[in-house]
Amino acid sequence: MKNTTELKGNWNETKGKLKQKFAKLTDDDLLFVEGKQDEMFGKIQARLGKTKEEIQKLISEI
Numbered sequence: 001m002k003n004t005t006e007l008k009g010n011w012n013e014t015k016g017k018l019k020q021k022f023a024k025l026t027d028d029d030l031l032f033v034e035g036k037q038d039e040m041f042g043k044i045q046a047r048l049g050k051t052k053e054e055i056q057k058l059i060s061e062i
Contacts, residue, residue: 017062022048 015030029043044055 014059014062018059024048
């Protein structure tokens with residue numbers, strides 16, 4: 001998985017790709033707030049029914 005700085009720097013692009021791939025994700029689900037990454041991953045997990053590891057792998061592959 002990308003480190004936080006890399007993830008934050010490219011987040012708008014990554015967020016767009018995730019929304020294209022998973023239409024059920026909302027902007028609120030993908031809100032990247034410094035220090036609240038776990039909360040964001042939790043929202044994505046709940047929407048997609050995947051584990052945190054699966055979500056991290058998805059994001060790192062984008």
